[in-house]
Amino acid sequence: MQSFSAFVLAVLLVPAALAQHQSFVVDPGTSQVKMTLNTTHEVVHGTFHIQSGSIEFDRSNLKMSGSVVVLAGSGKTGNGSRDKRMNKEILKADQYTTVSFAPKAYIGTIASSGDSTIQVSGVFTLLGNPHDLTIPMQIHIDGSKATAKAQFVVPYVQWGLKNPSFMFWKADNDVAIDLNLVGQVSN
Numbered sequence: 001m002q003s004f005s006a007f008v009l010a011v012l013l014v015p016a017a018l019a020q021h022q023s024f025v026v027d028p029g030t031s032q033v034k035m036t037l038n039t040t041h042e043v044v045h046g047t048f049h050i051q052s053g054s055i056e057f058d059r060s061n062l063k064m065s066g067s068v069v070v071l072a073g074s075g076k077t078g079n080g081s082r083d084k085r086m087n088k089e090i091l092k093a094d095q096y097t098t099v100s101f102a103p104k105a106y107i108g109t110i111a112s113s114g115d116s117t118i119q120v121s122g123v124f125t126l127l128g129n130p131h132d133l134t135i136p137m138q139i140h141i142d143g144s145k146a147t148a149k150a151q152f153v154v155p156y157v158q159w160g161l162k163n164p165s166f167m168f169w170k171a172d173n174d175v176a177i178d179l180n181l182v183g184q185v186s187n
Contacts, residue, residue, distance in 0.1 A: 020058050020059040020060040020061075021056070021057075021058045021187065022056070022057055022058075022059075022185055022186065022187055023054065023055070023056050023057075023066075023185070023186050023187075024053075024054070024055040024056075024057065024066075024146055024148070024181075024183055024184070024185050025053070025054050025183050025184050025186070026050060026052065026053025026054065026055075026068060026181050026182070026183040027182050027183045027184070028049070028050040028051060028052060028053070030182040031050045031053070031180060031181045031182050031183070032047060032050070032178075032179075032180045033047065033048040033049075033050060033070055033177065033178075033179055033180075034046065034047050034048075034177070034178040034179075034180075035047075035048065035075075035175050035176065035177055035178075036175065036176040036178070037171055037172060037175045037176075038171070038172045039165075039169060039170060039171045039172070040168070040169060040170040040171075041168075041169055044077050044082070044171075045077065045078075046075050046076055046077035046078075046083075046086075047075070047076055048070045048071065048072075048074050048075050048076075048099075049070065049071045049074035050068065050069070050070055050071075050181075051069045051070060051071050051098065052067075052068075052069045053066070053067065053068035053069065053181060053183070054066045054067070055067075055068070055103060057103075057106070057110065059109075059110055059112075062105055062106055062107065063104070063105055064103035064104060064105060064106055064120065064122070065102075065103070065104070066102065066103065067100050067101065067102040067103075068100065068101050068179075068181065069098050069099075069100045070098060070099045070100065071093075071097065071098060072087065072091045072092075072093040072096055072097055072098055072099050073087045073091070073093030073094075073097065075087055075091065082164075085164065086164065089162060089164075090156075090161055090162050090164055091127070091161070092127060095128075096126075096127050096128050098125075099124075099125065099126050100124070100125045101122055101123070101124050101125075101133070101135075102122050102123045102125070103120045103121070103122035104121055104122045104123065105120075105121050105122075106118045106119060106120045106121065106137075107119040107121075110139060110141075111139075111141065112141065113141050113142065113143070114140070114141065114142075115138065115139070115140050116138070116139045116140075116141075117136070117137070117138050117139075118136075118137050118139065119134055119135070119136055119137070120134065120135045120136075120137050120150075121133070121134045121135075122135075124154070126154070126156070126159055126160075126161070127159070127160055127161060129159065129160060131159055133152070135150045135152045135179075136150060136151075136152070137149065137150045138150070141185055144184050144185055144186060145182075145183075145184065145185070146182075146183055146184065146185040147180065147181065147182050147183075148179075148180075148181040149179065149180050149181070150177075150178075150179040151176065151177070151178050151179070152176075152177055152179075153174045153175070153176055153177070154174065154175050154177055155173065155174050156173070156174065156175055157173035157174075158173065
């Protein structure tokens with residue numbers, strides 16, 4: 001009788017545990033990565049194309065896995081010569097074709113629907129070098145549709161990238177990133 005009770009309890013608890021594990025698959029066509037770089041003469045705005053993204057998360061243990069991958073050479077700022085220099089000399093897109101973020105864990109609670117705010121910790125890989133980074137993220141879940149938004153700063157010069165400054169045009173050593181991921185959530 002005791003083993004039957006344990007079996008019934010296990011059968012009842014397994015679906016609840018499985019319901020905690022979910023996947024967020026990013027739609028690259030509707031998602032965006034925007035960057036803002038302050039300079040002495042202008043504020044440079046640009047966009048990058050997301051190649052792919054898939055995040056696995058579990059509400060019961062605060063773990064995450066997967067990645068969001070951005071095409072390094074897709075950066076567009078509205079100035080062709082600046083874009084060519086950024087993609088070739090600074091991001092070295094011929095050698096390092098992607099920039100990625102691989103989440104590992106989060107702090108906070110992800111609601112099954114509606115809005116949530118969490119802190120996501122993971123590894124941001126730029127020029128092939130991994131950097132630990134924690135990103136504040138706002139999540140909205142509506143049925144199977146989800147968005148994840150984040151604003152954070154990348155200290156690109158500290159991380160080994162070249163500052164694009166020249167002569168009287170000086171650029172900051174940090175770039176602001178505005179991330180808007182749109183996709184589907186499933187169990």
